Amino acid sequence: MADIRNLIESIENRDPRAIARAxxxxxxxxxxxxxxxxxxxxxxxxxxxxxxxxxxxxxGKSTLTSQLIELxxxxxxxxxxxxxxxxxxxxxxxxxGDRIRMMDHALDNDxxxxxxxxxxxxxxxCGAAGAAARIMAGSGCSxxxxxxxxxxQSEIDIVKLADITLLVTAPGLGDDIQAMKAGLxxxxxxxxVNKADCPGADGLAMDMEGVARQKPKxxxxxxxxxxxxxxxxxxxxKLIETIDQVDLFLRQSGEHSExxxxxxxxxxxxxxxxxxxxxxxxxxEKSEAQHDCDPKMAAANIVKQFSATTEGAKK
Amino acid sequence: MADIRNLIESIENRDPRAIARAxxxxxxxxxxxxxxxxxxxxxxxxxxxxxxxxxxxxxGKSTLTSQLIELxxxxxxxxxxxxxxxxxxxxxxxxxGDRIRMMDHALDNDxxxxxxxxxxxxxxxCGAAGAAARIMAGSGCSxxxxxxxxxxQSEIDIVKLADITLLVTAPGLGDDIQAMKAGLxxxxxxxxVNKADCPGADGLAMDMEGVARQKPKxxxxxxxxxxxxxxxxxxxxKLIETIDQVDLFLRQSGEHSExxxxxxxxxxxxxxxxxxxxxxxxxxEKSEAQHDCDPKMAAANIVKQFSATTEGAKK
Numbered sequence: 001m002a003d004i005r006n007l008i009e010s011i012e013n014r015d016p017r018a019i020a021r022a023x024x025x026x027x028x029x030x031x032x033x034x035x036x037x038x039x040x041x042x043x044x045x046x047x048x049x050x051x052x053x054x055x056x057x058x059x060g061k062s063t064l065t066s067q068l069i070e071l072x073x074x075x076x077x078x079x080x081x082x083x084x085x086x087x088x089x090x091x092x093x094x095x096x097g098d099r100i101r102m103m104d105h106a107l108d109n110d111x112x113x114x115x116x117x118x119x120x121x122x123x124x125x126c127g128a129a130g131a132a133a134r135i136m137a138g139s140g141c142s143x144x145x146x147x148x149x150x151x152x153q154s155e156i157d158i159v160k161l162a163d164i165t166l167l168v169t170a171p172g173l174g175d176d177i178q179a180m181k182a183g184l185x186x187x188x189x190x191x192x193v194n195k196a197d198c199p200g201a202d203g204l205a206m207d208m209e210g211v212a213r214q215k216p217k218x219x220x221x222x223x224x225x226x227x228x229x230x231x232x233x234x235x236x237x238k239l240i241e242t243i244d245q246v247d248l249f250l251r252q253s254g255e256h257s258e259x260x261x262x263x264x265x266x267x268x269x270x271x272x273x274x275x276x277x278x279x280x281x282x283x284x285e286k287s288e289a290q291h292d293c294d295p296k297m298a299a300a301n302i303v304k305q306f307s308a309t310t311e312g313a314k315k
Numbered sequence: 316m317a318d319i320r321n322l323i324e325s326i327e328n329r330d331p332r333a334i335a336r337a338x339x340x341x342x343x344x345x346x347x348x349x350x351x352x353x354x355x356x357x358x359x360x361x362x363x364x365x366x367x368x369x370x371x372x373x374x375g376k377s378t379l380t381s382q383l384i385e386l387x388x389x390x391x392x393x394x395x396x397x398x399x400x401x402x403x404x405x406x407x408x409x410x411x412g413d414r415i416r417m418m419d420h421a422l423d424n425d426x427x428x429x430x431x432x433x434x435x436x437x438x439x440x441c442g443a444a445g446a447a448a449r450i451m452a453g454s455g456c457s458x459x460x461x462x463x464x465x466x467x468q469s470e471i472d473i474v475k476l477a478d479i480t481l482l483v484t485a486p487g488l489g490d491d492i493q494a495m496k497a498g499l500x501x502x503x504x505x506x507x508v509n510k511a512d513c514p515g516a517d518g519l520a521m522d523m524e525g526v527a528r529q530k531p532k533x534x535x536x537x538x539x540x541x542x543x544x545x546x547x548x549x550x551x552x553k554l555i556e557t558i559d560q561v562d563l564f565l566r567q568s569g570e571h572s573e574x575x576x577x578x579x580x581x582x583x584x585x586x587x588x589x590x591x592x593x594x595x596x597x598x599x600e601k602s603e604a605q606h607d608c609d610p611k612m613a614a615a616n617i618v619k620q621f622s623a624t625t626e627g628a629k630k
Binding site: 280 | 341344348349350353371372442488580582583584586587588590591592595599609610611612613614621
């Protein structure tokens with residue numbers, strides 16, 4: 001108890017090790033994790049800006065993230081980064097190696113980076129990422145970037161935690177881009193065409209304008225399409241201004257609190273499924289003999305069994 | 316009842332509309348779906364070869380799939396294709412447009428194609444894809460390809476349904492490839508370097524050889540790394556031979572039945588979670604007032620409530 005109070009105090013004092021420890025405790029379902037999350041400063045959590053960055057591999061998301069960090073630091077903002085990586089237990093730190101650019105900020109105590117692997121994890125990622133964002137906010141990060149490498153469903157779910165989401169694309173990434181644009185369209189507030197100085201960028205920007213026209217209009221004719229060349233730092237300053245304007249608009253229009261509410265539901269659901277999953281799996285493995293050629297019927301039986309064996313049922 | 320018998324008969328007679336209808340019924344949780352899945356020919360399901368194809372966008376998976384279809388058709392095999400697409404409800408058929416190459420086979424009754432969107436779906440994809448594979452096998456498809464566009468966790472889970480998995484990469488796809496290789500490494504049996512005639516292919520092949528060395532050896536010094544230029548059709552014949560050899564090896568070594576067993580558990584778990592999820596969500600939305608700054612504690616309460624309100628509990 002006193003330990004947790006100390007931990008919270010250290011988090012508020014921006015101690016990097018306390019922050020890392022708290023995130024790990026929540027990720028590993030320590031019995032104290034509830035108390036940690038419950039003790040964080042809600043006002044700070046409410047005020048923090050959660051930026052989701054997603055998009056296909058090769059679009060330059062890491063470079064853009066690094067540029068955003070640099071510019072936010074110039075504005076004296078304390079910043080958190082949650083990197084969602086499809087790393088495997090086998091190759092372990094591959095990603096951190098790739099993210100060498102982020103190392104520019106490795107000695108800066110006001111840049112808090114946390115990598116979260118999607119591999120070897122069957123669920124619980126939304127909950128864990130949400131918890132990390134809360135802890136970072138509680139430690140005084142006013143801006144928190146959630147960056148995904150993958151473009152699958154679980155990654156899309158994670159950016160739903162964000163207050164505002166950027167879809168980063170770049171010219172020359174092939175046919176499948178069309179497909180991914182579609183999948184990420186709904187969750188993206190801003191469509192960033194990176195590598196805007198490369199051939200094909202104009203065409204891609206026009207495509208994106210077409211996509212943007214299907215979404216609700218922003219005030220003051222603010223465009224949802226932003227051009228950047230992150231490697232050269234072009235357009236990133238403008239992007240930050242646009243992010244701020246859109247964030248303000250979303251807060252004023254009530255959309256912000258709506259999203260936060262939905263994000264909270266998503267987090268709770270994720271933790272709940274995480275708690276239920278091992279118990280279901282256990283039942284499935286025990287009932288092996290019953291399996292027939294019909295997995296769906298087997299599932300219905302398992303769910304029935306589950307409710308019959310839970311604590312509540314014994315009352 | 317007689318209807319279902321007719322449907323099964325039509326499936327066995329390779330009627331494309333019956334196949335499509337059965338897959339839709341299972342996907343949409345029709346009350347008859349259990350009976351459909353249970354009535355399929357188990358022997359055909361056991362014998363069918365499920366090939367998972369995954370890899371980053373731009374690697375040329377669709378072109379390779381199309382080439383595989385063509386060569387399997389030349390060998391007079393009936394073939395099924397399940398395309399997992401992160402399409403959104405908004406842009407609907409974007410993917411099918413992109414997959415124009417697969418249209419070469421649109422008039423061929425012995426190529427059964429089914430697209431499954433990951434968007435707008437919170438789960439149940441593994442179950443649905445597994446069911447589609449069973450139905451296709453039941454209709455006489457001896458080879459079924461499960462192709463994913465995304466590279467996220469849910470896509471990786473889906474290729475776990477496969478008997479043998481191909482990870483397709485290509486040179487020039489940027490830094491993030493490293494990251495994705497890591498994530499997909501464990502599930503891949505064969506590492507396909509596509510666009511093998513493009514600059515950078517040799518380096519990529521060497522990287523892949525390095526990856527392959529971390530995996531168990533195949534018999535007869537069979538290499539896990541395959542070079543193809545799918546657009547020109549180079550190397551695809553060889554790839555099919557390798558697939559057949561590895562499949563045979565996996566069946567003889569017992570790994571095949573192990574994977575099938577795990578796939579079945581995965582399918583059952585997926586359906587079970589799918590059944591539990593809406594009930595949990597309902598409870599979360601109803602208990603809104605209880606939410607505090609701690610989503611994890613809230614989840615524990617929801618799971619408790621869930622077991623107290625289920626049928627079993629009322630007994």
